[in-house]
Amino acid sequence: MRRVVVTGSGVVSALGVGHAAHVAGLREGRCGIGPIELIETEGLTIPIAAEAKGYIATDHFNRNELTLRDRVTQMALTAAAEAVARSGIEITDALAERTATIIGTSMGGQHTQDDNYKLIYREGKQRVHPFTVPKLMSNAPASWISMEHGLKGPAWSVSTACASSNHAIGQAFHLIRSGGADAAVTGGAESGLTFGVLKAWEGLRVMSKDTCRPFSKTRTGMVQGEGAAILVLEEFEHAKARGAHIIGEIIGFGMTADANDIVQPSQDGAARAMKAALADARLGGSEIAYINAHGTATAANDKTECAAIRQVFGAHADALMVSSTKSMHGHCIGAAGALEMVATLMALHDGVVAPTANFEEPDPECDLDVVPNTAREVSVPYALSNSFAFGGLNAVLVAKRFDD
Amino acid sequence: MSDDIRPQVRAIIAEQAMIDVDQVTQDSALDALGLDSLGLVEIVFAIEEQFGVTVPYNANDPSSGEFDISSVKAVEDGVIRLVTEKA
Numbered sequence: 001m002r003r004v005v006v007t008g009s010g011v012v013s014a015l016g017v018g019h020a021a022h023v024a025g026l027r028e029g030r031c032g033i034g035p036i037e038l039i040e041t042e043g044l045t046i047p048i049a050a051e052a053k054g055y056i057a058t059d060h061f062n063r064n065e066l067t068l069r070d071r072v073t074q075m076a077l078t079a080a081a082e083a084v085a086r087s088g089i090e091i092t093d094a095l096a097e098r099t100a101t102i103i104g105t106s107m108g109g110q111h112t113q114d115d116n117y118k119l120i121y122r123e124g125k126q127r128v129h130p131f132t133v134p135k136l137m138s139n140a141p142a143s144w145i146s147m148e149h150g151l152k153g154p155a156w157s158v159s160t161a162c163a164s165s166n167h168a169i170g171q172a173f174h175l176i177r178s179g180g181a182d183a184a185v186t187g188g189a190e191s192g193l194t195f196g197v198l199k200a201w202e203g204l205r206v207m208s209k210d211t212c213r214p215f216s217k218t219r220t221g222m223v224q225g226e227g228a229a230i231l232v233l234e235e236f237e238h239a240k241a242r243g244a245h246i247i248g249e250i251i252g253f254g255m256t257a258d259a260n261d262i263v264q265p266s267q268d269g270a271a272r273a274m275k276a277a278l279a280d281a282r283l284g285g286s287e288i289a290y291i292n293a294h295g296t297a298t299a300a301n302d303k304t305e306c307a308a309i310r311q312v313f314g315a316h317a318d319a320l321m322v323s324s325t326k327s328m329h330g331h332c333i334g335a336a337g338a339l340e341m342v343a344t345l346m347a348l349h350d351g352v353v354a355p356t357a358n359f360e361e362p363d364p365e366c367d368l369d370v371v372p373n374t375a376r377e378v379s380v381p382y383a384l385s386n387s388f389a390f391g392g393l394n395a396v397l398v399a400k401r402f403d404d
Numbered sequence: 405m406s407d408d409i410r411p412q413v414r415a416i417i418a419e420q421a422m423i424d425v426d427q428v429t430q431d432s433a434l435d436a437l438g439l440d441s442l443g444l445v446e447i448v449f450a451i452e453e454q455f456g457v458t459v460p461y462n463a464n465d466p467s468s469g470e471f472d473i474s475s476v477k478a479v480e481d482g483v484i485r486l487v488t489e490k491a
Binding site for chain 1: 441442446448449458461462463464466
């Protein structure tokens with residue numbers, strides 16, 4: 001069977017712009033959550049987020065380029081450029097047609113939507129900018145990446161809320177494994193720190209006013225984030241033939257639907273997704289050393305996820321390290337899974353497990369080794385990365401350290 | 405004023421629970437009326453809209469928050485407090 005390896009990654013997050021800055025933050029256990037500066041916060045009940053404050057649009061794009069690219073597309077393109085450069089992959093005419101672009105985003109160009117709604121509803125303007133539709137459409141990040149890098153193979157966007165980029169990476173993995181492509185630029189982007197989106201989240205009453213404390217008994221909910229993480233996936237022989245540096249290997253992908261509730265998580269759906277991913281990877285479960293958890297720091301998610309992990313792994317659950325990096329880069333919704341795959345690859349490649357930051361007090365309902373507050377240097381041969389979306393759509397990836 | 409607020413709060417709860425307002429007694433627990441977490445969030449929203457207040461309610465920590473939702477009476481008392489504070 002064709003093997004699929006990761007040869008490049010690029011990141012924009014609250015921890016920094018660029019892969020190096022992001023993983024340095026993960027290693028330090030640095031929390032990127034703080035007061036929102038991107039927009040006016042008057043009228044917001046919860047004016048905090050994991051905002052990518054280091055990202056300055058004009059450092060990356062000129063004025064004409066910004067006219068056509070929403071912030072979500074800018075972040076996707078910035079991360080994609082880094083991922084492609086770091087991979088060293090050369091997109092020849094032949095490879096271009098065999099390279100896929102599969103990008104997750106839950107909400108698409110929200111800044112474009114919010115700005116233009118203000119113009120027509122609040123300011124009573126008669127018209128909006130002619131490029132409003134191509135800026136706000138959810139496939140804009142995927143389309144722009146394909147255009148900028150000349151990627152002519154299969155390309156689409158994936159929108160499954162908080163699981164979008166795990167679904168995207170998983171589909172890219174299966175596409176390459178099955179022979180439908182030889183390479184893929186994949187991952188996710190989200191930039192929904194707008195007044196309208198934040199009001200919508202406030203309405204659901206699941207947001208924390210102070211910070212994100214996954215698995216802690218004192219947790220008070222999720223914190224919104226923004227950013228992008230993009231990976232270059234390649235068929236193994238292709239990567240090997242060109243002497244690429246291999247960061248890690250994707251070996252399994254499982255997806256399920258809870259078929260239960262539009263917001264409440266389900267232990268059964270999460271457990272079945274983890275089992276499906278392990279089966280796809282042809283692993284029993286005891287090989288797994290680390291799980292990058294969905295870990296949103298809501299009351300419901302964290303206890304349900306821990307129960308699902310116990311259900312799947314049995315006694316081995318006590319030997320697992322389980323951390324939520326949302327404590328540092330916030331919940332980046334459609335970019336969450338991709339950012340978390342970067343943390344998962346850090347564990348496999350660098351032997352450093354990112355911590356669960358802001359942890360205060362153990363919760364008997366989350367009684368796993370959640371790697372509290374301090375990163376851990378340890379060899380990780382296999383790892384899992386969980387994403388469980390609102391609407392009960394679950395996507396789990398299995399990755400392996402590359403050592404042959 | 406509180407005589408006026410209590411029946412309004414009970415009407416909001418009854419509508420969300422899809423039961424007759426006569427079945428909503430002061431000592432009823434909200435979950436006993438068949439309300440789940442989404443129903444509670446909708447009640448909080450309806451209270452905020454009707455009375456022009458902001459209810460400090462977080463679904464992650466409903467039992468120990470600043471706003472007691474353990475019974476119908478507790479919700480009524482909480483709304484009266486918020487309306488009084490606003491006035």
